[in-house]
Amino acid sequence: MTVVIMIAQILLSLMILVGLHEFGHLIAAKMFGMRVEKFSIGFPPKIFGFKFGETEYAISAIPLGGFVKISGMIDESLDTEAMKEEPKDYEFRAKPAWQRLIVMLGGIIVNVILGISIFVLMTYFLGTQHLTLDTVNNNGGIHAGTLAQEIGLETGDRIINVNNQPVEYLGDAIAPDVFLADEPSYQIERNGALLTKPIPSGFLAKLNDKENASQFITTRASNVIGLVPEDEKKTNKSLANVIGLKAGDQFIEMDGQPIQYFDEVQHIVSNFSKDTLRFTIQRGEEQLSFANYFPSYNNKIGFYPASQELETKVINYSFGESISKGTNDAFGIVFLQIKAFGKMFKGELDPRKSLGGPIAIAKTFGGKWIWERFWRLTGLLSMVLAFMNLLPIPALDGGHVVFLTMEMISGRKPSDKFLEGAQKVGMIILLLLMVFIFGNDIVNLFN
16 A cells, blocks of 8 residues: 555656646747647557647656647657648747747746745745754754764764854754765764764765665654564563563663663663663652563663654744745755756766656655645655756757757757757657666665
């Protein structure tokens, strides 16, 4: 069922994004009197369709994009027979360059409008919720997962600055743009001393893995037992089972050390090498002490900590403020993409770990349908789609935009033969890119 929900979410999101993108081309073409022969969400074979006016509207089987076929335009269909005849008034090639430019930008413009609209409306209706670094620092500092430990962070560190700049919220301290900066670093306080921990080049690629992200920086969990899984109760191989620990029990002291946080229990138990483990727990009004216990739990604790709701800062926005913030958030995604591409071209980011296709996107949507996450990801993908389509690659909208801009500047239109050749080259580039991304998705799926 989880896989079905993932697939359903990505298909719905792609239908919205591709449908509106192609609608942008269609409406601009019709606005200038161009004939639109076909509008399709997905690539052939066609599942079903209908004809309205001069245009056939279709849903097709391969949900990796879509297209609008405009008369007199050299596109991915490479149907050049009609190009041998004299241009007709309703054809794309018969229109002024500025009109053709607007048609090619139509899909990108609609995606930008959609992305901004989603972020504006979510900001207005939901506001934003933030966990401040002050709250994290006052709760004993960060919990450093394995990835955080790789760059020299430790559990209990207090983050003071990020990239030599003060940061108010934990989310901003671990946002992708932190790692795309030149010479990124964390400034921390540890045992009263201020330290700087550089972030190595390419570190963002490790965080792009959804599973790894949880092994970076999180908040420290409480010393209260939250759940003892049923499978642990059936064995004698964990501390929780051997002692008979219960949900709600609170650790007070262990191996002679006072206990405040779950990670302290983890550390002592996983590294314990003596014959006897002594600890005290609070159970309701009663304190229970355990001693002269010879460990038979194989250094396993066998329980999860109770969830700890740290106080967050909720910010609500007026509609005017939401427009400003939502627009900034939407374009922030584009600027982040530009930075990431720059890092890849410099060799500082590995494309194999930074580029993901439909499988990676589906995993990001997750196996549980959460509408807030669905729309947030759809808004993000809308801005990414706009950016990717603007890349100056023949066969993408950006390639057409480059040729049309050159035509407007020089006053000379490229020959149909040149445009046909460029389209073929662009399609080969896109095909190779798709093969790479799909292959990368499959490899990462089994890693």
